[in-house]
Amino acid sequence: MSMGKSQSFNQFSKKKKKKNQTQANDHRENSSEDPAEDGGAVDSVTAARQQLRQSNSLKSGGRSSKNKQSASKVESQGVDYDSDEAEREYQRQRQFMMGPKKFVDEKDMKEVDLSVPTTADSMQQDIEEKRREFLGGDDDDLKHLGFCDSDEEIDFSNFKSLNQMKKDGEADEEETVSLFGRLTSAIKNVTGNKVLTKLDIQPILSEFSNSLTDKNVSVEIAQEICKQVEESLVGVKTASFTSIKTTVQKALVESIQKLLTPKRNIDxxxxxxxxxxxxxxxxxxxxxxxxxxxxxxxxxxxxxxxxxxxxxxxxxxxxxxxxxxxxxxxxxxxxxxxxxxxxxxxxxxxxxxxxxxxxxxxxxxxxxxxxxxxxxxxxxxxxxxxxxxxxxxxxxxxxxxxxxxxxxxxxxxxxxxxxxxxxxxxxxxxxxxxxxxxxxxxxxxxxxxxxxxxxxxxxxxxxxxxxxxxxxxxxxxxxxxxxxxxxxx
Ligand SMILES: Nc1nc2c(ncn2[C@@H]2O[C@H](COP(=O)(O)OP(=O)(O)OP(=O)(O)O)[C@@H](O)[C@H]2O)c(=O)[nH]1
Ligand SMILES: [Mg+2]
The missing domain is CATH 3.40.50.300 (P-loop containing nucleotide triphosphate hydrolases)
Known part of the structure; x- marks a missing residue:
């Protein structure tokens, strides 16, 4: 029984229903090989399989009932190239009829993944590299800030040198003077043995307040600090310039310390x-x-x-x-x-x-x-x-x-x-x-x-x-x- 190659699979499928019992049995036998072949389109695929088998049978000169037995023997030994080719063609046609796969599995992903395969060795290498990166070692970028040398505590003493490096020559004499230096110079004219007034302290406090806000202290907190400093200084009798300096410094430190000391410390x-x-x-x-x-x-x-x-x-x-x-x-x-x-x-x-x-x-x-x-x-x-x-x-x-x-x-x-x-x-x-x-x-x-x-x-x-x-x-x-x-x- 042979079919014209131009005949469509659907036509074949319709005609197939009228075929004799032998063919129907053949079909059931084939479909039991693949449970997915129950739908309409898949029916035609099964038919294609049959068609291909039959055409192969013709190609090889047709298998007479005489040579059928020996052919199936050869097939069972897996050397029937005609049958293999038919199977491949059947799979190709089947894929075509069923359309693209609906689900992509791991095997499909592997086929399209062209990246370098990850091995246990290469993963270990990556981790070693990352570990070196996170652990530091060559820490030149931060050494000048004193971060690496101080064991646990941050050391700001080198911050100034960093800023100086950044300004690189732009800085004039005045910029290198510390805030405290500027504050005390503002009260240089206050002589010893004087009771400090609000007026004496005013220039210090406005300078101090600006300096704090420059360093991101909020205006409210800067004012709070200034208020505390003022309270601790007004009415203080100064013995000499040196003691004024000490008095101001102490007042500033104490007020910041008070603000910065939290209710609970955590270690x-x-x-x-x-x-x-x-x-x-x-x-x-x-x-x-x-x-x-x-x-x-x-x-x-x-x-x-x-x-x-x-x-x-x-x-x-x-x-x-x-x-x-x-x-x-x-x-x-x-x-x-x-x-x-x-x-x-x-x-x-x-x-x-x-x-x-x-x-x-x-x-x-x-x-x-x-x-x-x-x-x-x-x-x-x-x-x-x-x-x-x-x-x-x-x-x-x-x-x-x-x-x-x-x-x-x-x-x-x-x-x-x-x-x-x-x-x-x-x-x-x-x-x-x-x-x-x-x-x-x-x-x-x-x-x-x-x-x-x-x-x-x-x-x-x-x-x-x-x-x-x-x-x-x-x-x-x-x-x-x-x-x-x-x-x-
Ligand atoms: N310079 C500097 N970078 C830091 C510091 N801490 C974290 N980073 C960087 O900030 C970036 C974000 O850090 P992550 O730890 O991922 O931040 P995260 O809060 O967990 O982020 P999400 O999980 O996305 O919310 C990373 O590039 C870190 O390396 C630090 O103290 N200094
Ligand atoms: Mg995170």
């Missing part, structure tokens, strides 16, 4: 070590708006706790909102050689954090650092989700991460994040709020440390760390004296 290393001694897992949640440096600060904190406290740290990937966030954290985990608890981009971050804490407890880890997605302070949905994570897990410390360079907006951010934790705490009467601040990108603000002052003054929260670069060791403590030094420079 996370001490707290984590104490928790470990009690057999508890110490947890920190990092929160803040998008791109401020939460994940980087988390990685720096892991490095800090690992190297200074020899603590066993686990990371928890609870930013399953931003694409790439988990991979970014995995890179940090690999570089730091700490585990990452993650569930990819699904599940509730609050639950992932809970599971991470349980996992850490069961495996004997000392610290869990929880990364969260960045969000704007006005986004109610995301703020609710954050409040849920914090209230459900009650971490030991909630750290707000903010950029030093955003100025007063960081106060708005922190205030609203804190309020959201309270407002969306469901029926919790004792909600967890923000405990402290990590101020990032301090390396980009020179000695304009005013934002630090503004934040502590307006929120009463301590600055636990400042970020002074992109590498792991670039996490420093900020003490009041160093801020004062920077403000007075």
């Amino acid at each position: 996370i290393l001490k707290e984590a070590v104490t928790a470990k001694k009690r057999g508890q897992v110490y947890s920190i949640v990092f929160i803040g708006v998008n791109g401020v440096g939460k994940s980087t600060s988390l990685a720096k904190t892991a490095y800090y706790l690992k190297t200074k406290g020899n603590l066993r740290v686990m990371l928890a990937g609870c930013d399953n909102f931003r694409s790439g966030a988990i991979e970014q954290l995995q890179t940090h985990a690999s570089c730091l050689d700490v585990p990452l608890y993650q569930k990819g981009y699904k599940d509730d971050p609050a639950i992932i954090a809970k599971e991470a804490l349980q996992d850490a407890k069961s495996k004997g880890f000392d610290v869990v650092l929880i990364d969260t997605a960045g969000r704007m302070q006005g986004n109610e949905g995301l703020m609710r989700a954050l409040a849920k994570l914090v209230q459900l897990n009650k971490p030991d410390t909630v750290l707000f991460v903010g950029e030093a360079l955003v100025g007063n907006d960081s106060i708005d951010q922190l205030t609203k994040f804190n309020q959201s934790l309270i407002d969306f705490a469901a029926h919790d009467n004792n909600p967890r709020v923000i405990d402290g601040i990590i101020m990032t990108k301090f390396d980009t603000v020179d000695e304009k440390v005013g934002t630090a002052l503004n934040m502590v003054y307006s929120t009463g929260k301590p600055i636990v760390f400042v970020g002074v670069g992109q590498k792991y060791p670039h996490l420093k403590k900020l003490n009041v004296q160093t801020v004062i030094t920077a403000l007075m420079s």
Whole structure:
């Protein structure tokens, strides 16, 4: 039985229904090979298969009942090239009739992926490279700021040299004189044995106020400092010029110190070590708006706790909102050689954090650092989700991460994040709020440390760390004296 090659498959399909029982049986036999061949179009494909088989049979001179047996024998040994060709043609026609694939599987993806294949070796190499990058080493870019030499605390004494380098010769004699030098020279004419009046102090205070606002201190806080200085100076009897200088300096330092001293100080290393001694897992949640440096600060904190406290740290990937966030954290985990608890981009971050804490407890880890997605302070949905994570897990410390360079907006951010934790705490009467601040990108603000002052003054929260670069060791403590030094420079 042969068909003209020009005959369409549909025609063939219609005619096929009228064919004799033998053919119908043949068809059933063929269709049972592929359950997908039940639809109309697929019927014609089956017919094509038959047609091709038959035409092949003709091509090879036709198989008489005599030679059929030997042919099938050869076929079963897999050397019947005509049959193979027919099968290939059948598959080609079938693909054509069925149209493009609806689902792309891993095999298809591999076929079109022309990138260099990733091997275990090349992955290890990438991690080594990243580790070198994050650990620093050759830190010339920051050496002149004193960041690398100071072990834990930020040293502003070199800020001036940086500014000087930047100005590179532009600076005249006057610019190199410190604020304090300028202030005391303003009262040079006040002789000894004099009771200081408001009038004597006025030039000092207006100069001081301008200098503070130049360094990003808000006008309100600058006025507050000036008021305190004025109160401590008016009516003071000066013995000599030297004592006037000392009196002014003392008054300034004291007032800034008062403003910068938060209600509670946090030493996370001490707290984590104490928790470990009690057999508890110490947890920190990092929160803040998008791109401020939460994940980087988390990685720096892991490095800090690992190297200074020899603590066993686990990371928890609870930013399953931003694409790439988990991979970014995995890179940090690999570089730091700490585990990452993650569930990819699904599940509730609050639950992932809970599971991470349980996992850490069961495996004997000392610290869990929880990364969260960045969000704007006005986004109610995301703020609710954050409040849920914090209230459900009650971490030991909630750290707000903010950029030093955003100025007063960081106060708005922190205030609203804190309020959201309270407002969306469901029926919790004792909600967890923000405990402290990590101020990032301090390396980009020179000695304009005013934002630090503004934040502590307006929120009463301590600055636990400042970020002074992109590498792991670039996490420093900020003490009041160093801020004062920077403000007075
Ligand atoms: N110069 C400098 N760059 C920093 C500092 N901290 C973080 N960065 C950089 O800021 C960028 C954003 O950091 P991430 O840690 O991804 O910020 P994030 O807040 O986690 O971002 P999202 O998860 O997208 O909200 C990265 O390029 C960091 O290297 C810092 O102290 N100084
Ligand atoms: Mg992040």
